[in-house]
Structures are given as structure tokens and as C-alpha cells.
Amino acid sequence: MTLPATVSGPIYDRIALIGLGLIASSMFWAIKRSGLAGEVTGYARSATTRDTARRIGLCDRVCDSAAEAVEGADLVVLCVPVGVMGDVAAEIAPALKPGATVSDVGSVKRHVIEAVGPHIPEGVDFVPAHPLAGTEHSGPESGFAELFDNRWCLLVPVEHAAPAAVQRLRHLWEAMGANVDEMEPDHHDLVLAVTSHAPHLIAYTMVGVADDLRRVTDSEVIKYSAAGFRDFTRIAASDPTMWRDIFLTNKAATLEILGRFTEELFALQRAIRTGDGQHLFDYFTRTRAIRRGIIEAGQDTAAPDFGRGPKGKT
Ligand SMILES: NC(=O)C1=CN([C@@H]2O[C@H](COP(=O)(O)OP(=O)(O)OC[C@H]3O[C@@H](n4cnc5c(N)ncnc54)[C@H](O)[C@@H]3O)[C@@H](O)[C@H]2O)C=CC1
Numbered sequence: 001m002t003l004p005a006t007v008s009g010p011i012y013d014r015i016a017l018i019g020l021g022l023i024a025s026s027m028f029w030a031i032k033r034s035g036l037a038g039e040v041t042g043y044a045r046s047a048t049t050r051d052t053a054r055r056i057g058l059c060d061r062v063c064d065s066a067a068e069a070v071e072g073a074d075l076v077v078l079c080v081p082v083g084v085m086g087d088v089a090a091e092i093a094p095a096l097k098p099g100a101t102v103s104d105v106g107s108v109k110r111h112v113i114e115a116v117g118p119h120i121p122e123g124v125d126f127v128p129a130h131p132l133a134g135t136e137h138s139g140p141e142s143g144f145a146e147l148f149d150n151r152w153c154l155l156v157p158v159e160h161a162a163p164a165a166v167q168r169l170r171h172l173w174e175a176m177g178a179n180v181d182e183m184e185p186d187h188h189d190l191v192l193a194v195t196s197h198a199p200h201l202i203a204y205t206m207v208g209v210a211d212d213l214r215r216v217t218d219s220e221v222i223k224y225s226a227a228g229f230r231d232f233t234r235i236a237a238s239d240p241t242m243w244r245d246i247f248l249t250n251k252a253a254t255l256e257i258l259g260r261f262t263e264e265l266f267a268l269q270r271a272i273r274t275g276d277g278q279h280l281f282d283y284f285t286r287t288r289a290i291r292r293g294i295i296e297a298g299q300d301t302a303a304p305d306f307g308r309g310p311k312g313k314t
């Protein structure tokens with residue numbers, strides 16, 4: 001059965017969200033915005049997070065165990081750091097309803113497929129996903145319904161996933177505002193290493209370097225910083241657990257990209273040292289043309305409000 005692209009009304013009777021942080025809370029508010037599920041249950045490992053969720057009305061029912069949350073759920077979405085996806089899958093596996101779909105929102109896909117896949121019982125479909133939308137904020141109070149509006153969500157279906165299960169999840173993401181594409185896991189991990197993972201590491205490094213310098217120049221580094229560096233500080237404020245796990249689980253692709261990055265950086269460093277202005281000029285001309293090409297192709301839709309936080313925080 002093919003559902004229309006603009007669906008309102010329930011797509012699943014019951015959805016369980018495991019891990020109640022930025023992504024799960026944004027999913028919950030987006031699901032509620034359009035009434036996409038009959039009931040949404042939630043579970044987080046920390047009692048404090050569960051208390052906060054109850055206080056702010058995040059989830060129709062907050063459960064004290066992962067098994068209780070997934071019981072009877074038609075869709076279970078793992079919204080925890082990628083390093084613990086396998087443990088959480090093992091914990092919920094015995095309680096999954098036959099015919100249910102398990103998905104995740106992890107930033108790395110090959111590792112999640114290998115860690116979660118073996119725990120998925122017969123008769124349950126596994127459809128990994130990755131919304132390319134987020135902020136530097138984390139936790140149950142950081143989510144907002146519009147996070148996924150007009151952003152990409154990549155589905156990375158494993159072999160043998162039932163087409164109907166993939167289609168249904170696609171409709172959920174579309175109804176939450178996202179544009180959906182499918183991608184193969186290794187390709188996903190390489191693309192994300194270039195577009196997200198290596199840039200985050202560079203931001204972390206740049207802020208670390210500036211912090212070392214700050215000891216010499218007091219607060220001038222922040223006081224007089226231009227927009228580029230401010231963006232670096234925003235990105236470098238992202239959750240340490242989440243990003244540690246991303247680098248440890250997307251090791252090969254990140255190291256490949258960082259290797260290429262270092263080669264280019266050394267070439268630019270050499271051009272500066274030797275006064276090779278032509279090299280610098282040609283390089284910057286090439287990169288400017290890339291940016292202009294992106295704008296002309298109308299592919300810059302995600303940029304303007306990237307990093308928008310809850311209640312206008314940036
Ligand atoms: N933050 C972002 O911008 C984006 C994050 N992602 C991915 O989404 C996933 C979740 O990220 P966020 O929502 O940002 O994280 P978050 O840090 O806001 O929330 C994670 C939640 O998982 C809970 N948790 C941790 N370990 C757990 C365990 N073993 N069992 C149950 N709950 C556990 C934490 O208590 C917290 O409630 C990660 O895999 C991340 O890679 C994907 C797209 C964007």
C-alpha cells in the first residue's frame with residue numbers, strides 16, 4: 001500500500017523512542033504536530049532524564065524500562081549514542097512485537113548495522129535511518145517540532161528489509177517534514193565523514209588551539225572573533241559522548257578524509273611559507289566556484305537555520 005506524501009493522522013499505532021535527547025524529543029514534537037502515532041512511549045537510561053520528560057510532557061507514557069517501552073510498539077526508534085546502540089538492541093530484543101520495525105537515528109550506519117542487526121529477531125524489520133538535522137544542544141528539553149522540516153533523512157535499509165516497512169518509515173519521516181533518500185551504508189559513512197564528521201573534528205581542534213592562545217591574550221579570542229570562529233565554537237559545544245562515539249565507530253572513513261585534509265593543509269602551509277601566492281589564489285578560486293555552484297543549483301536549503309536551537313538559542 002502506498003500512502004500519500006502529505007499524510008496526517010496516525011502512520012503507526014504505537015511508537016517507542018529509546019533515549020530521550022535532542023533527536024527523540026524533536027521526533028516526539030513532530031509526531032504530535034501532525035498526529036502521526038496513536039501513542040508514543042519513551043525510555044531513557046537516566047532517572048533524571050525520565051523525570052524531566054514526565055515534567056515537560058515528552059512522550060505520552062515514559063517507562064522505567066526499555067522492555068516496557070517497546071512492548072506492543074509497531075515502530076521502535078533507537079535514539080542513543082552510536083556506541084551503545086548494540087547494547088540497547090540486545091536489551092529490547094526479547095520484548096519486540098512480531099511484525100514491528102526497529103530503526104535508529106545514529107550518525108554512523110555501518111557500525112550500527114553490525115551492532116544492532118544480530119539482535120533483531122525473525123519477523124522484525126530493521127530499517128536504519130539518519131536525519132541530517134541537529135544542533136549543538138542535547139537532552140530532553142532541547143527538541144523542537146520543526147527540526148526536520150525541509151532537511152534530509154537518509155534511510156539505509158539492510159538487505160531483506162520488507163519494502164512495506166521501508167515505505168512506512170519513509171512516510172513517517174516525510175510527515176515529520178523531512179525529504180527522504182536511500183543510501184548504502186559505506187557510502188553514507190564516507191559522505192558524512194566529509195560533510196559532518198571531519199568538519200566537527202576541525203572545529204574541536206580550532207577551538208582547542210584558540211583556548212591555548214587565550215591564556216596569552218585573555219578573552220580577546222572570543223571578544224573579537226568573526227562569524228567563522230563563532231560557528232566553530234557552536235559546533236565544538238556539541239555533546240562529547242555522541243561525538244566520541246561517532247569518531248570511534250566511523251574510524252576508517254574519518255581517517256581517510258583527515259589524511260587527505262592534512263595533505264592539502266600541508267600544501268597550503270608550504271605555499272604560505274614559500275610565498276607561493278599563485279597556489280593560494282588558485283585554491284581559493286576553486287573553492288569559491290564550488291560554493292557558488294551550490295547556491296546556483298539551489299542546494300543550500302539546509303544552511304540558513306542550521307544550528308538553530310530551541311527558543312531561538314544558537
Ligand atoms: N545531535 C545531533 O545533532 C544529531 C544526532 N544524531 C544521532 O542521534 C542519536 C541521539 O543523539 P541526540 O539526541 O543528539 O543525543 P542526546 O545526548 O541529546 O540524547 C541521547 C539520549 O540517550 C540516552 N542514553 C544514553 N545511553 C543510553 C542507554 N544505554 N540506554 C538508554 N538511553 C541511553 C541519554 O540519557 C539521552 O537521553 C545519536 O546516535 C546521534 O549520533 C543524528 C543527527 C543529528
Ligand SMILES: O=C(O)C(=O)Cc1ccc(O)cc1
Binds near residue numbers: 132235306
Ligand atoms: O549542528 C550542526 O551543525 C550539525 O552538524 C548537526 C548534526 C550533527 C550530527 C549529525 O549526524 C547530523 C547533524
